[in-house]
Amino acid sequence: MKLACQRENLLKPLSHVIGVVERRQTLPVLANVLVHLGDGQLTITATDLELELVASQEMESDDAGEITIPARKLYDILRTLPEESEVSLAIESERALIRSGRSRFQLATLPAHDFPNTEDVDFDVEITLPQHQLRQLLERTQFAMAQQDVRFYLNGLLLDWTGEELRAVATDGHRLALCSTAIEGITAEPLQVIVPRKGVQELIRLLGDGDEPVVLRIGGNHIQILLGGIRFTSKLIDGKFPDYQRVLPKIGNRVVLADRLVLRTALARTAILSNEKYRGVRLQVENWLLRVQAHNPEQEEAEEEVEVNYDGESFEIGFNVAYLLDALGALPGELVKLAFTDSNSSCLIQDPDSETARYVVMPMRL
Secondary structure, three states: OEEEEEHHHHHHHHHHHHHHOOOOOOOHHHHEEEEEEEOOEEEEEEEOOOEEEEEEEEOOOOOOEEEEEEHHHHHHHHHHOOOOOEEEEEEEOOEEEEEEOOEEEEEEOEOHHHOOOOOOOOOOEEEEEEHHHHHHHHHOOHHHOOOOOOOHHHOEEEEEEOOOEEEEEEEOOOEEEEEEEEOOOOOOOOEEEEEEHHHHHHHHHHOOOOOOEEEEEEOOOEEEEEEOOEEEEEEOOOOOOOOHHHHOOOOOOEEEEEEHHHHHHHHHHHHOOOOOOOOEEEEEEEOOEEEEEEEOOOOOEEEEEEEOEOOOOOEEEEEEHHHHHHHHHHOOOOEEEEEEOOOOOOEEEEOOOOOOEEEEEOOOOO
16 A cells, blocks of 8 residues: 655544544554545544544545554654655555655554454434534533543433434533534434543534534434544443433522623632632622632632622522533623522523523532
8 A cells, every 4th residue: 555645634634533542552453543545535544442533535546455553653753744745655564654755654553454343333313413513512511521420321421312402411410511402304203312421522622613514323322423524433321311301490589690701700719719629619699799708728718799680588509619610611691690599409500591501500518
């Protein structure tokens, strides 16, 4: 197999798939990418047996073939070569020989037949939507996923196709994030699947902010995304996600409207002197005023006052400040609505003009 091209034509597809390659592998071939040349196209594939990423690039060559090459070494070599430099890649005696100008590299290879094949997958739902819409769903919810929780189904993100809208839901048991988008013209039956954390993070990295269409395919065991010359496939987490509808509180009579950025910066400053382990802050709410207080074992204290739109009974409630900051950071608008039932119930956070993104934070005792 031989090919010659500009550095960027090799680096671009490789950079799309490199995130899947783990630095420590149980199988040596998983540290490699599968490079396939044929039919006027170069295809690079990476997998960790849970995720698979395939990136294609048009490539004119009289030759054809496939081989696996160490992913990180190939990526680092291409990344450090001069921009728009000419690169040649040839396979000779089970070695990948890379030349560019006065640079020459030899990399060990492994046979292509050692590389894991993706099983054939059947999909029940196929949805086409703008890529910025899918990225928004993931970005506004992913931070609430659990990390290494024994309840393994919480270590991922729920994609819930209701038949009319696509919802992304994440929770770690202490807070919940939900974002939804309406999609018309899809007749598929409702379906819920749980995408693993690494898959969600790779998708966010791949998706852009443009209107280019992305095809989302959902099956019983896999999810697949088609975006331009990229194909992303991930196994799903097998488990029953909690009934998130039961967690969403009804908006009570204690509704606070605040400037989102002003409240967020006040919370961030107060958090500096919160207990480093529990991260608790106390909110005292009274007419037209929200007071944020924090203290730590060193007897240090912080207090911030924020003007808010609230006219009702005074109350106070404690929260993990990191959860509040995450929710406020995910919302896009200038104003934020915080709805409380009482001092012992969870808080519902959302944009006052939209219900597409909603965040639930459980209180904590201080």
